[in-house]
Amino acid sequence: MAIKVGVIGTGNIGTDHVTRLASQVVGSKVVAVFDVDLARAERVAAGTGAVTRATALKVIEDPVVDAVVIASPGDLHAEQVLACIAAGKPVLCEKPLATTTADCLKVVEAEVSSGRRLIQIGFMRRYDPGYQVVKEAIDDGTIGEALLAHMVHRNAVVPDSFTSSMAMTDSVIHEIDTTRWLFGQEIVRTTVVATRPSPLAAAHLRDPQIVLLELSGGGVVTVEVFVNCQYGYDVRCEVVGSAGVVALETPGANALIRDGRRIETVPADWRVRFGATYLAELQEWISGLLAGAVAGPSAWDGYAATAVAESAVASLESGAPVPVDLVERPGLYT
Numbered sequence: 156m157a158i159k160v161g162v163i164g165t166g167n168i169g170t171d172h173v174t175r176l177a178s179q180v181v182g183s184k185v186v187a188v189f190d191v192d193l194a195r196a197e198r199v200a201a202g203t204g205a206v207t208r209a210t211a212l213k214v215i216e217d218p219v220v221d222a223v224v225i226a227s228p229g230d231l232h233a234e235q236v237l238a239c240i241a242a243g244k245p246v247l248c249e250k251p252l253a254t255t256t257a258d259c260l261k262v263v264e265a266e267v268s269s270g271r272r273l274i275q276i277g278f279m280r281r282y283d284p285g286y287q288v289v290k291e292a293i294d295d296g297t298i299g300e301a302l303l304a305h306m307v308h309r310n311a312v313v314p315d316s317f318t319s320s321m322a323m324t325d326s327v328i329h330e331i332d333t334t335r336w337l338f339g340q341e342i343v344r345t346t347v348v349a350t351r352p353s354p355l356a357a358a359h360l361r362d363p364q365i366v367l368l369e370l371s372g373g374g375v376v377t378v379e380v381f382v383n384c385q386y387g388y389d390v391r392c393e394v395v396g397s398a399g400v401v402a403l404e405t406p407g408a409n410a411l412i413r414d415g416r417r418i419e420t421v422p423a424d425w426r427v428r429f430g431a432t433y434l435a436e437l438q439e440w441i442s443g444l445l446a447g448a449v450a451g452p453s454a455w456d457g458y459a460a461t462a463v464a465e466s467a468v469a470s471l472e473s474g475a476p477v478p479v480d481l482v483e484r485p486g487l488y489t
């Protein structure tokens with residue numbers, strides 16, 4: 156018994172998802188793929204047994220396809236997820252669910268009308284063993300009451316097309332989801348401050364930036380986002396509680412200690428740092444589907460994250476704190 160998956164978008168992460176679903180995940184087969192770059196889709200499909208289709212809709216509506224992975228650019232996600240809901244097919248949609256809260260709400264409303272959960276968002280950090288240790292230390296009271304957290308999100312470099320807002324909507328959106336999940340609270344206000352820009356970042360880019368996330372329970376989270384740090388991919392998270400502190404460890408960051416120096420390996424990029432995490436995310440999604448359930452980060456989580464990211468972009472532009480106003484959470488997501 157295998158879940159037959161269709162994949163839309165075979166760029167960086169879509170290619171990785173196809174490879175993992177076809178060769179590493181237990182209980183899945185990739186049967187159809189689509190990318191507007193058809194030659195690329197054909198290269199990625201080769202050797203997996205999958206066929207290429209002429210449009211995203213042809214993948215979604217293919218009767219052979221049981222479930223869909225969306226890894227196209229973010230501004231296409233809403234339309235493609237809505238088509239999955241219309242076809243009654245479970246979908247793992249890469250972050251973001253949509254690039255505007257209005258589009259996220261259209262998806263949430265459609266899923267609620269369908270009466271069951273079909274959507275999982277690719278907030279894969281929830282499947283990372285290191286983050287799970289942090290979550291356990293909060294949930295079981297090991298560090299007392301969680302009061303605040305310090306997070307860091309550094310990429311070595313980004314392309315020139317990357318904008319200051321994308322630091323929020325594309326990168327910090329991971330810390331937004333991580334914060335909501337770790338603390339089990341909503342983010343109610345954001346403040347963004349851009350520092351003196353790095354001379355090595357593109358002239359149009361405000362990089363690095365500091366983001367302050369205020370939580371409904373009174374906690375506060377700081378996030379440093381620096382997408383041209385040059386030296387590698389560095390993601391950190393330290394949660395401070397009333398009785399102790401829990402910090403995320405980077406797997407594989409082995410230390411060489413010699414000649415009075417300690418040298419640690421830093422992952423090159425998100426593919427290296429979170430490789431095993433993407434596999435765990437896909438395996439849990441497939442295992443859940445085989446058992447008849449969709450249980451990961453929901454369309455509500457996708458909506459809330461985009462709403463917070465929008466507020467952070469507004470704060471970056473105005474320089475002032477900006478509240479986050481969420482609609483009432485539908486019963487499907489409680």
Ligand code: NAD
Nearest residue numbers: 164165166167168169190191192226227228229249250251
């Ligand atoms: P990418 O540009 O490498 O790939 C996107 C692909 O989509 C390209 O191959 C492009 O040709 C294709 N495409 C364009 N229009 C399309 C259409 N109409 N239908 C189908 N495919 C179309 O981008 P990427 O880095 O792979 O990012 C894709 C998505 O995955 C984004 O939403 C991004 O935020 C997300 N992402 C998530 C993570 C993570 O850590 N979870 C990491 C990277 C990217």
Ligand code: ISE
Nearest residue numbers: 308310325326327329382425
């Ligand atoms: C990218 O889209 C991701 O999701 C990566 O995890 C993140 O580190 C990077 O900053 C984003 O551009």
